[in-house]
Amino acid sequence: EKWDMPLAYPATNFHSENAAVFAACVTSGSGGEIEIVTHPGGSLFGGADIKRAVQTGQALIGERLLSAHANEDPLFGIDSIPFLASSFEASGKLWDAAEAAIAEALDGQNLVLLYTVPWPPQGIYFNKEVNSGNDMKGVKFRAYNAATAKLAELTGMLPVQIEAAEVSQAFATGVAESMVSSAATGYDSKLWENVSHFYEVDAWLPRNAMLVNKDKWAGLSDDMKKVFTDCAATAEAEGLERAKAYTTKTLEGLASNGMQVLKPSDELKADLAAVGATMTEEWLAAAGDKGKAIVDAYKAQ
Amino acid sequence: MIALGRGLRRLLDGLYFAGGMIAALALVSILAIIVAQMIARWTGVLFPGAANYAGYAMASASFFAFAHALGRGAHIRVSILLNALGRHRRWLEVWCFAIGAALAWYLARYAIKAVYWSWKLNDVSQGQDATPLWIPQTAMAAGAVLLAIAMTDHLVRVLFLGSSGIVSDTVEQSHGE
Amino acid sequence: METFAPIILFLFVLFLLLGTGVWVGLALLGVAFVGMELFTSRPAGDAMITVIWAASSSWTLTALPLFIWMGEILYRTRLSEDMFRGLAPWMARLPGGLLHTNVVGCTVFAAVSGSSAATLTTVGKMSVPELRKRQYPEKMVIGTLAGAATLGLMIPPSLTLIVYGVTINESITKLFMAGILPGLVLASLFMGYIAIYAKVSKSYNPQPEPAMSLREKLANSRFLLPVIVLIMVVIGSMYLGLATATEAAALGVIGSLALAAGQGSLTWKTFGESLMGATRTSAMVALILAGAAFLSLSMGFTGLPRALAAWIADMELSRFQLLMALLVFYIIIGCFLDGISSVVLTMAVVEPMIRAAGIDAIWFGIFVVVVVEMAQITPPIGFNLFVLQGMTRHEMTYIARAALPMFALMVVMVFILIAFPELATWLPDNMRNRP
Ligand code: NA
Ligand code: NA
Numbered sequence: 047e048k049w050d051m052p053l054a055y056p057a058t059n060f061h062s063e064n065a066a067v068f069a070a071c072v073t074s075g076s077g078g079e080i081e082i083v084t085h086p087g088g089s090l091f092g093g094a095d096i097k098r099a100v101q102t103g104q105a106l107i108g109e110r111l112l113s114a115h116a117n118e119d120p121l122f123g124i125d126s127i128p129f130l131a132s133s134f135e136a137s138g139k140l141w142d143a144a145e146a147a148i149a150e151a152l153d154g155q156n157l158v159l160l161y162t163v164p165w166p167p168q169g170i171y172f173n174k175e176v177n178s179g180n181d182m183k184g185v186k187f188r189a190y191n192a193a194t195a196k197l198a199e200l201t202g203m204l205p206v207q208i209e210a211a212e213v214s215q216a217f218a219t220g221v222a223e224s225m226v227s228s229a230a231t232g233y234d235s236k237l238w239e240n241v242s243h244f245y246e247v248d249a250w251l252p253r254n255a256m257l258v259n260k261d262k263w264a265g266l267s268d269d270m271k272k273v274f275t276d277c278a279a280t281a282e283a284e285g286l287e288r289a290k291a292y293t294t295k296t297l298e299g300l301a302s303n304g305m306q307v308l309k310p311s312d313e314l315k316a317d318l319a320a321v322g323a324t325m326t327e328e329w330l331a332a333a334g335d336k337g338k339a340i341v342d343a344y345k346a347q
Numbered sequence: 348m349i350a351l352g353r354g355l356r357r358l359l360d361g362l363y364f365a366g367g368m369i370a371a372l373a374l375v376s377i378l379a380i381i382v383a384q385m386i387a388r389w390t391g392v393l394f395p396g397a398a399n400y401a402g403y404a405m406a407s408a409s410f411f412a413f414a415h416a417l418g419r420g421a422h423i424r425v426s427i428l429l430n431a432l433g434r435h436r437r438w439l440e441v442w443c444f445a446i447g448a449a450l451a452w453y454l455a456r457y458a459i460k461a462v463y464w465s466w467k468l469n470d471v472s473q474g475q476d477a478t479p480l481w482i483p484q485t486a487m488a489a490g491a492v493l494l495a496i497a498m499t500d501h502l503v504r505v506l507f508l509g510s511s512g513i514v515s516d517t518v519e520q521s522h523g524e
Numbered sequence: 525m526e527t528f529a530p531i532i533l534f535l536f537v538l539f540l541l542l543g544t545g546v547w548v549g550l551a552l553l554g555v556a557f558v559g560m561e562l563f564t565s566r567p568a569g570d571a572m573i574t575v576i577w578a579a580s581s582s583w584t585l586t587a588l589p590l591f592i593w594m595g596e597i598l599y600r601t602r603l604s605e606d607m608f609r610g611l612a613p614w615m616a617r618l619p620g621g622l623l624h625t626n627v628v629g630c631t632v633f634a635a636v637s638g639s640s641a642a643t644l645t646t647v648g649k650m651s652v653p654e655l656r657k658r659q660y661p662e663k664m665v666i667g668t669l670a671g672a673a674t675l676g677l678m679i680p681p682s683l684t685l686i687v688y689g690v691t692i693n694e695s696i697t698k699l700f701m702a703g704i705l706p707g708l709v710l711a712s713l714f715m716g717y718i719a720i721y722a723k724v725s726k727s728y729n730p731q732p733e734p735a736m737s738l739r740e741k742l743a744n745s746r747f748l749l750p751v752i753v754l755i756m757v758v759i760g761s762m763y764l765g766l767a768t769a770t771e772a773a774a775l776g777v778i779g780s781l782a783l784a785a786g787q788g789s790l791t792w793k794t795f796g797e798s799l800m801g802a803t804r805t806s807a808m809v810a811l812i813l814a815g816a817a818f819l820s821l822s823m824g825f826t827g828l829p830r831a832l833a834a835w836i837a838d839m840e841l842s843r844f845q846l847l848m849a850l851l852v853f854y855i856i857i858g859c860f861l862d863g864i865s866s867v868v869l870t871m872a873v874v875e876p877m878i879r880a881a882g883i884d885a886i887w888f889g890i891f892v893v894v895v896v897e898m899a900q901i902t903p904p905i906g907f908n909l910f911v912l913q914g915m916t917r918h919e920m921t922y923i924a925r926a927a928l929p930m931f932a933l934m935v936v937m938v939f940i941l942i943a944f945p946e947l948a949t950w951l952p953d954n955m956r957n958r959p
Contacts (some may be wrong), residue, residue: 048564050564050566050824050825083827085824088693089820089824089829089876090821090824090825091574091575091578091821092575092578094473094578095574095575095578098468098470098574099571099574101468102464102468102567102570103566103567103570104566104567104570104571104574105566105571106566114473115473117471117472117473117477118469118470118471155468189393191474191475192395192475192477195393195395195475204391205391205393206388206391207384207387207388207393207394207395207397207398215695215697215765215768216765218765219764219765219766221388221765221766367800367803367804370803370807371799371800371803374589374593374799374802374803374806375799377586377589377590378590378593378774378777378778381586381590381770381771381773381774382774382778384771385767385771385774398583399581399583401583401586401770402581402582402583402585402586403581404586405580405581405582405583405585405586405589405810406577406580406581408589408803408806408807408810409580409806409807409810409811409814410580410807410810412803412804412806412807413807413810413811415803415804415807416803416804416805416807416808416811417547419804421804421805421807421808422547422548422549422808422811423547423548423549423808423812423862423865424545424546424547424548425542425543425545425548425860425861425905426545427543427860427904427905428543428544428545429545439544439545440545442544443544443545443546443547446541446546446550446554447546447547447550450550450553450554450557451550453553453557453569454553454572454573454576456569457569457570457572457573458573460569460570460573461570461573461574461577464570483581484577487576487577487580
């Protein structure tokens with residue numbers, strides 16, 4: 047049987063490459079009984095539609111950036127709370143604490159969670175040197191969702207709304223002077239042409255989740271399920287390595303193209319941590335007891 | 348019977364035109380949203396979800412106008428064969444409107460189903476507007492139903508009156524080119 | 525060969541529906557439906573609505589109705605009279621005389637209008653009677669107008685480029701910038717042809733224009749001011765990065781309303797007519813885009829586009845050979861389909877091909893526009909021919925023959941574009957690099 051797997055990102059993106067390896071693993075592991083065909087670059091369903099497509103069986107399997115669905119359930123946004131878990135290691139621990147609850151929430155949406163792979167850590171791009179929270183005040187900052195708008199508010203930056211497609215133009219013309227994103231984004235869109243500084247503040251590490259339609263999953267034999275879960279375990283581990291390798295590569299790429307790639311000063315770190323604490327509190331207020339249990343478990347580690 | 352027919356005719360034509368008017372209002376609201384978003388950006392204010400609202404207005408502007416545009420001959424079609432048939436064109440028109448009605452009802456059926464499922468699954472916009480999606484999708488469903496009604500209406504007219512009542516307007520069709 | 529079995533089926537259903545006169549948007553929907561039912565076990569209707577909703581509620585698409593509306597407003601102003609009065613004195617002394625007002629008028633109007641047909645009607649309603657009065661050769665009056673009006677699609681704003689950008693997910697602002705220089709080059713080709721024709725042809729002997737002093741010429745140029753301001757607002761705001769394509773369209777609508785009000789041609793009646801006209805036209809395009817979104821999904825499930833792209837890659841065509849194949853292909857389908865339909869219909873298959881061949885997507889957008897522009901003036905389906913037929917009461921074959929030299933010049937333009945790709949890529953690259 048043929049399973050079409052919609053993917054939001056281009057075939058050359060490391061998530062898509064990892065998903066392709068996973069697809070091949072299942073295809074060969076099942077002895078060709080299930081053939082997973084990947085459709086990268088949003089060529090089947092666009093990113094925003096993939097989760098719903100899998101949920102309703104329009105596609106049987108697909109990968110989606112989980113935190114994009116935080117409007118549905120605040121739990122999905124746990125990987126995107128600024129400065130809560132800011133390293134690959136911390137992100138892994140946070141995920142260990144959160145996975146069961148999130149898998150349960152997804153189960154309620156007719157979805158089975160197979161594995162997740164983090165994106166490179168989010169840093170902050172600036173068009174000038176920034177050493178403290180004070181230096182950020184008044185800077186025009188790209189806000190693209192509620193969390194980034196809040197971040198701007200708490201740091202005293204001026205939020206400007208810019209769609210993803212218009213980012214490089216916005217920097218080129220000074221409409222935006224700062225944004226939160228990974229080194230990978232800047233590398234892919236050649237942001238060094240318009241932006242001077244990248245600060246590795248490692249604000250958060252959002253995750254892509256590989257999801258399967260639950261009804262279909264329930265109909266699989268235990269052997270077949272094992273093929274999927276074994277391949278998923280491999281994909282999760284390999285995906286993490288890919289993410290790390292890509293982070294290093296893109297950071298070096300930014301630097302070698304003339305961008306100043308810097309670690310934040312202690313003062314800047316402290317100021318941002320304070321912002322993070324406030325945003326964690328707000329998230330906890332929205333996410334209720336389940337959220338609190340996760341964050342407590344994470345902090346206890 | 349004739350009075351009933353006339354009443355129905357007026358009702359249907361009124362419906363299509365009302366759809367067109369709603370669509371036109373949606374077009375004006377696209378303009379308003381884009382302008383508001385620009386002003387917000389210049390003055391450093393945020394208009395959360397502006398892009399999404401403009402998108403919903405875009406869908407309403409399109410779907411509500413489908414039936415009205417059909418009646419005015421604005422939808423593009425290849426009319427070489429139709430014109431070549433001369434007075435026999437009626438039977439090809441029946442075929443076109445039958446296919447059109449079938450596809451439009453198919454579209455309408457699933458548009459309604461999408462509204463229901465968006466409501467049932469509690470699907471909300473992923474943007475800052477966090478709008479429950481069934482609300483803007485209702486406009487899509489309503490417009491699709493209107494188009495399906497219009498197609499059926501014209502099909503019935505071709506079958507029983509010999510003419511669909513649509514004047515194919517190449518000038519109107521050309522405006523998108 | 526088995527991978528290509530779906531092609532035969534897709535093509536058969538497509539030609540059946542399109543050929544028998546089913547509306548283009550619904551025909552695409554029908555083909556996609558057949559594809560889904562035959563080639564995948566996924567629920568066709570639900571998947572259809574998912575992609576149609578995504579395509580119809582897209583933010584980038586909002587530029588489309590706004591630019592259409594702008595054209596509808598301007599059509600109802602005195603702009604064409606003013607443009608003729610402002611341009612004519614400068615053209616009168618050139619070889620070819622007032623025939624150049626067709627080309628320059630179209631070029632100027634193209635910079636505020638997104639449509640070729642709107643450019644043609646607006647410029648033609650003034651220039652055709654005036655040129656006829658002065659006994660310019662009818663064939664040249666009509667041919668140059670038909671050809672030059674296609675600049676409406678190449679010089680930004682452009683509905684075809686919006687549709688192309690939305691379909692393949694590229695920046696519309698960049699596409700717009702890419703169209704400027706090739707548009708101007710093509711306009712100069714048209715003008716060069718007129719000049720040569722005027723020198724060579726025996727049938728060219730129009731009434732001479734009365735001489736005008738520089739002062740009078742400059743005085744007449746004031747009529748051009750409103751349209752120049754409008755061009756600066758629309759294209760300037762995009763180039764300077766002050767506005768996205770959608771925002772420039774909104775500014776354009778407001779500017780056109782102001783211009784109409786200033787001329788006293790803005791009434792509730794003209795406002796309502798322009799708005800309803802724009803609503804219908806954008807609904808027409810939206811239906812095609814909706815059908816194309818579903819077709820693209822259906823094709824994705826069959827795996828056909830990828831197989832085709834791989835097949836083309838295996839043939840190891842050079843880029844030039846691929847482009848030549850596409851040129852011929854688009855000219856052929858352009859005989860039967862309008863530009864927007866040809867673009868949305870083919871992109872699902874052509875996009876993977878050009879990306880695989882390493883062709884720049886922005887540059888290819890301009891290539892496609894030139895090629896589908898040609899379709900405007902080829903029979904049997906060519907909207908510029910239809911519009912001119914209504915305007916001049918000539919037979920379509922006569923108009924098509926009159927426009928044939930322009931068609932040839934556009935083919936030349938394709939080769940210029942291939943030889944000098946920077947024509948299209950330089951402006952968008954440098955827009956981005958501004959300090
Ligand atoms: Na134009
Ligand atoms: Na044609």
